Amino acid sequence: MNQLSNAGHSSVFESIKKINEQKMEYWSARELSKIFEYSEYRHFGPVIAKAKDACNNSGHAVSDHFEDILGMVDIGSGAKRNKASRK
Secondary structure, three states, X not given: OHHHXXXXXXXXXXXHOEEOOOOOEEOOHHHHHHHOOOOOHHHHHHXXXXXXXXXXXXXXOXXXXXXXXXXXXXXXXXXXEEEEXXX
């Protein structure tokens, strides 16, 4: 977690924060996985699943805090494919 210790906690998270049309803040799981130095995004999936379980177990609606988003990513041939991203 070099980025966290080098840049300070709030500035790292503030730097990747997004704000939607309703002025609500959110963070991309794909970007968070890079900050936490996961070698590949797919390794971050179990972390998201545990966070969703914790959210549910604390009596909160998972759908109020997590949203699955499908985006497109370029692949080598110039074609595109869906990528799973969570916020």
